[in-house]
Amino acid sequence: MPKKKARLAHRTAGKQRTKAAKTASKTSRPLKAKTSGAHDKALREHLLNLLRGGGAHVDFEKTIAGLSPALRGTKPAGLPFTAWRLLEHMRIAQWDILEFSRNPKHVSPEWTAGYWPKTDAPPDDAAWEKSVQSFRADLNAMQKLVSDPAKKLFAPIAHGEGQTLFREALLVADHNAYHLGQLVLLRRLLGAWPDDS
Numbered sequence: 001m002p003k004k005k006a007r008l009a010h011r012t013a014g015k016q017r018t019k020a021a022k023t024a025s026k027t028s029r030p031l032k033a034k035t036s037g038a039h040d041k042a043l044r045e046h047l048l049n050l051l052r053g054g055g056a057h058v059d060f061e062k063t064i065a066g067l068s069p070a071l072r073g074t075k076p077a078g079l080p081f082t083a084w085r086l087l088e089h090m091r092i093a094q095w096d097i098l099e100f101s102r103n104p105k106h107v108s109p110e111w112t113a114g115y116w117p118k119t120d121a122p123p124d125d126a127a128w129e130k131s132v133q134s135f136r137a138d139l140n141a142m143q144k145l146v147s148d149p150a151k152k153l154f155a156p157i158a159h160g161e162g163q164t165l166f167r168e169a170l171l172v173a174d175h176n177a178y179h180l181g182q183l184v185l186l187r188r189l190l191g192a193w194p195d196d197s
Contacts, residue, residue, distance in 0.1 A: 040149070040153070041149075043153065044147060044149075044153070047173075050173040051139065051142060051169060051172060051173050051176075052143070053176070057177045057181075058181070059180075060135065060180060063180045063183050063184060064087070064132060064183075066192075067187065068192065069128070071083065072084045072121060072128055073119075073120045073121020073122065076186060076189035077189075078189075079186055079189065081186070082120045082121065083183060083186060083187070084117060084119070084120060084121050086179050086182055087131050087135070087183075088116065088131055089115055089116050090179045091131050092114070092115050093115055093175055094135060094138050094139065094142070095134070096115070097142075097168050097171055097172050098142050098145075098168075098172070100160070100168065101165055101168045101169075102141075102145060139172075139176075142168075142169060145165060146165065146169050151165055152165070153165050153166040
């Protein structure tokens with residue numbers, strides 16, 4: 001896969017434009033006209049529920065709760081990642097999407113190296129906690145963007161190339177759900193997932 005197309009796995013950055021981004025741009029215009037008033041409020045609530053987790057998806061808090069510091073850098077046989085690598089990757093990707101959504105001067109990390117930590121284990125417990133707190137803060141910030149009725153869900157982001165806040169919020173929810181599922185699998189393989197879940 002060419003490097004430019006590979007970067008779209010998380011978010012189209014810089015001056016890149018793909019067929020998917022063009023399609024999103026074209027389809028956003030009619031949806032904007034149809035989404036107002038009660039429909040707009042309902043749509044925002046659905047997006048917020050998706051971002052918070054729950055329903056069909058395990059949420060972030062449950063996924064990280066009670067994970068022993070000794071296991072945060074452990075890689076089970078057959079898996080290419082650790083809990084630390086997944087947590088940091090989720091934090092970095094979510095931060096990147098959030099900043100793209102609200103900051104026209106944001107520059108994305110280098111693809112793909114900039115989206116993953118350099119080590120399998122956190123340097124210390126403080127690094128783990130800092131990553132957790134940053135993830136929570138950025139998730140809350142994305143929810144605030146979605147909640148703000150002044151932010152048009154389907155208006156193309158001025159500094160983007162067809163992306164909308166709606167698309168970016170879905171991207172955060174989808175990416176988080178995918179990697180939280182991997183984290184649950186990792187914990188099961190380590191024998192560190194509650195039996196009642």
